[in-house]
Amino acid sequence: MRVAAFAAALAASLLVLPALAAEHGEAPAPAAESHGSGDHGGHGAPAAPIEPLPVKPRGLPVELTRTLQLLQDRIARGSTQAHLAQRQLLGHIEQRLIGLEPDTWVEPENVRAAVTFALAGGGPTVLRALIKTEKVPEPEQPLTLGALAYLEGREAQARAKLSGIDPRSMPPGLAGQLALTQSALMVREAPARSLELLDLARLLAPGTLVEEAALRREIFVVAQAGDARRFEALSIQYLRRFRRSVYAGNFRQRFAAALTRLDFDSDRTRIASLERMLDEIEPESRRDLYLLVARAGLEQGRRETALFAAERAAGLAAPDSMPADQARLYRGAALIVAEGRFEDGVETLRSLDRSGLAPSDADLLDTALATAQRIRTPPAPSEATTAPPPSATRAMPESGSLLRAQEALAKAERAMAASPR
Template sequence: MMRMRLPKRWVSLLAAVSTFVGAAESFAQSPDNLMPYSMLRSLQFVQDSVVLGDHSAAEMQRFMLTTIDERLRDAPPSIFADPRNVDAALIYAMSGGNPATLELLVAKDVDGNFDTRVADALRKYLSGRGTLIAKGLGAMVPEYRKTRIGPYLALISGNVTLAQDPVAALKFYDIARLEAPGTIVEEAALRRSLAIAVEDGDATQGFKYAQRYARRFLHSPYASQFADLIVALSVRRYEHIDEATITDTVALMDADRQRETYLRMARMATVAGKEKLARMAATKAKDLSTGLPVVDGAPANLYESLANIGTPDIVSAIKTITSIPDEHLSDRDKILRDAAKAIAEEVVRPPVASAASLQPGTTGWEGEATLPVAAAPGSEPQVTEGTGVWRNPTPVMEDLSPEYKSTVSSGRSKLDEIDALLKKEGSLQ
């Protein structure tokens, strides 16, 4: 009879669970056979398995957290003479455990087995008062380098330092990920370092973090947040990076994730007015949609056409936008499409001759460009960088004929409607 071969990581996980369950059974006979530090090793293995892609281990994680909590609460104080059990209790608290359990253990610690500085800092952090101990906790990180609790302390120090000093937080995250490679600690440190790069950091370094994350944790349950961060980094820092850096990073993903990432990127770049990036991302997404149903390729076609509104291909873009059925687009994309159609109509509308073009000092349509106004209706709208909204500056209305004032006012009204559409679109994100 043929035997089914399990993946190596599943064999290891089953072995760990079997050991854990066997230890739990022996605990009923001899509590000394079930030390907190041995239970914690199994918890760490399961948590690391989750961020590496074994999502089914999440239920086991919850079970083990509950079981370790019961063991720590019932444990005699004497077992904490072993530093490994002290570290296990601290790491348990920093790994999603019950904060009240740490409170109980510290209260019962008459022999001074727990470092009161660490215990007090963790109690404040777990109760939501982390900013109060940021300086003191950060000072303990060098002391606890290369220890069992060191990476966890560094990760928490980064968390409490982030709001006041993102650069200092990055240093703590670097320590955490370098001392705990391939673990849930590194996954969290990389993801948070990438978030800092989006807001305050260096784009080049941010993509290095992104590439490390993509190589190791692409199947983490938090990978969707990672995708949002890499898209935001690409759009916000586009002027400081080259497209090859973006495409090389996205290429580390499988085809489905690449397509989804490029779609998100094309959409955000479109709203932000980054037409070149939007066009590149939409083209990549369109290429990755080859062979998929038409409805799956509709978003890429929409974003590519949106990026082409300000180019000589505008007529083709309008045709494509208009031809996309409502049922192929989400509500948010319908709003984008409607706004784009309104903008395109303003761009291609023929100029309307007015008395202003015949006033002294002008010579037909060339003379109109010398009037003290911004772009007249029918000319290409300017892009307001960073807002994702195309609109003309406010024209000077004095000394213009009533006919010209009416035309300009009509154009401004149409663009105000577009602004409203995009604001509504933004509220749905």
């Protein structure tokens, strides 16, 4: 009920915004109040009235879109209430825009506001209705048609229409949104240009949900390119400024996977880099991120990364808590394939209570213990000579490091078969 009331209040406020703007643009300012009469030096004539500034009232599409953007900026700052209210507000604005008179779209600023709304989550419906009116000025048609093509998944047409538009020539509310859209259209064919556009989007829309989205996307583009320094700098910036964003959970999942692609195993200096990044956030969130990194490290076969992250998470977890059990699980799974630390890993795994783990972690525990048993108990010589190749062994669906263990086991079996008895 609170969410509905919040959205209703927002919707109601939209009705008065244009009237207020018109009122401030047309009503003359009151004359200056006179505090004197003819007694003060004979200058008792009233002061001349102050002329109002020539402010042109904004159209309803502009006011509606601005209200949506204010709500979305609260989402970037972590307001879950604003996130829940967004859907209702989007539906309300869509209906208001569709119901406007066709002549509304003669004004370029109204067309650009409609495009902003569509790209900010409103979808293609308003743009389709707008184009059907045949009132869109010719200079605004590439923008309108290009945005519609993008929203309908016609990327080639969208690139053709939008690539020649400089986002810096657009109003502030649209400029960053357009740069973000252009970046998405370029990311596969021209990643360097896509990064430039993401930088531009951040500059054009500081502190907004557009900047949050641009920064989040840029981090993963540079991670895919293997640019560790830029990845670190951008990640620290995101964790400092947007760690409370409603979309930070999605960021953290992808962030953990991206970290393992940067190969911390072969470059120990990156361990310090990881610590610098995660030191930017509070201990509980830092613990959860270390757990995500540890799990991702196991899944991608990055033993050193998994071990490091699991040990850091353990230091931040309360004793006998589920996060502490997760950290011990990931540490044990990494240790059974670490040279000279097999017994430590097995002991850690056996100390865990399977019933207290999440289903995916319980499956990982079973797989790790089964792999440890196979490593500890080599096959008989006759079995070893006919051992299947590593590719034919039982798949380990949960952990890349356990796949490495299987390969190590197969290698040991071949060595035992070749040795004299």
